[in-house]
Amino acid sequence: MNSNAEYRRVRTAVFPVAGLGTRFLPATKDIPKEMMPLIDRPLIHHGVDEAVASGCTRVVFVTGQGKESICRYFEPSFELSALLRERGKGELADVVDSIYKLAEFHYAYQAKPLGLGHAVLCAEEFCRDEYFGLLLPDDVMTAEPTALAQLEAVREKYEGSVLCLEEVSPEDVSRYGIVDAEEIEPGVYRIKGLVEKPKPEEAPSRLAIMGRYLLSPKIFKHLKNLKRGAGGEYQLTDAIASLLEEEPVYATVYKGQRLDCGIKEGWIQATVVKALEDEKLRDIVLAAVAEYEASANGEKTK
Template identity: 60%
Template sequence: MTTQMQVSKCLFPVAGLGTRFLPATKEIPKEMLPLIDKPIIHYGVEEAVRSGCKDIVFVTGRGKRAIEDYFDRSWELEQLLEARDKFDLRDMVRDISHMARFSYVRQCEPLGLGHAVLCGEQVCEGEPFGVILPDDVMLGTPPVLGQLISVHRTFGGSVLALQEVTPEDTSRYGIVDADPVGEGVYRIRNMVEKPPLSQAPSRLAIMGRYVLSPGIFRELHDLNPGAGGEYQLTDAIRALLDKESVWGFVYRGKRLDCGTKAGWLRATTIMAMEDPETRQIVLSALEEGGNVR
């Protein structure tokens, strides 16, 4: 077994405009849309912290101040709750700012996921780091990012979260060409972006969790922009394959895609149905809705 550096930092690209949720996201970051009783971004941060990450790095843009405020102290709210003897609520909102050490860097132009990761270089350079795409809420025990970190500790290199998708869905994701090396672990040989089924090397799709070696920054610096002038992270990882090992791991857990209105509504319904109290609310609403003429 190879001894690897501790993964203590996790980067969150959150500079996107969230146009799929307009007009709700005209003033509210899509990452702050509620999923039951917490904003979407909160679930990703919880996952990173449970995976052992102590430093959370947000790559933000204009209009994302609400994310910074959410993970900061709210003295006025805490004092108000304390004055009303609501100490449990006071402690709950206070604990949010104590989850980890938070830092923020700006992505001044929307130039793709690869560019967003490159914006975090000064904070993450020199050691492996996690990347969580908060649109994907991952529910797993141990947490999904922690599962990737365990693979990194054993094999080194970079690790990508994989999920087997249906044949008709290969054209929606980056698909890997990979060889199995252990239970759920694959050595990646190549990646194909959104191939039709006839050209897909497998049905193993890359999902929104990564552990990346610091070598990724070298590849991002050398990367040429692709369609729309964007710098794609998958292109940089593909270039990294020639120099370092890149592994894939079929994670254990549930993925809730909150990147579209349909996905967010489905995720909200699934989570509501898993709690006995909110489950009854959903069932009653469906019954009531069925009686509307």
């Protein structure tokens, strides 16, 4: 367990956003997947909100070609803000101004999408000397405390990298990195091994790694020694497996709800869920569904 009296909480959050977003083509031909709206904010904004709520003060985006709009979104918009105030829309101006004030933003460039491991390595200059959070924006997490904060609680107790887990169905294990782990307290595990997207019959468990990590800076040494793995990409799970030979790695089954916005079906579901959670939108959604069902059944609608 951690006995360091000078424990420092994670202050830097890394977001890999250089992917091509092929599942959402043709929309993502011009719009980054991370900028697709989930109600009134783009997906990436939801992730940044979680990082900030977890105590992070610095955000690093690992971007690629065609991702300029992400940078612009988190930059000040002084002209827009001034125009809104001139028109008496001060509250909206405050909302616009609050975006660039969320955190200190930095950018690293990934020339080609060569896998999550390679994306993390691109952010080394910003977090080579300290633990950092890694958040995959496809996963929108609703939890209290935040999923990242739940990982932080485990790191504070045991000292080491911490992964976020969810138990998945046998048919879904081939979609995720799966851990071989020993439970050391309810919902908390010490990792013994990892495998990326195994066949169901070869999976060591049904505990899948989700899109939240707290990583030791020692991970960069192992990322530099990686060879291409599953899919011809540099897999973060391979680097974590190598890190296990140097120091312990832990994991926890997070408490909360995950909305998988990396696929169209999940993004639609997330939009409906978020709308139902909003008092102003809930009745609109329910009325639209009722009207659709009535129309489908041949009933007259008002």
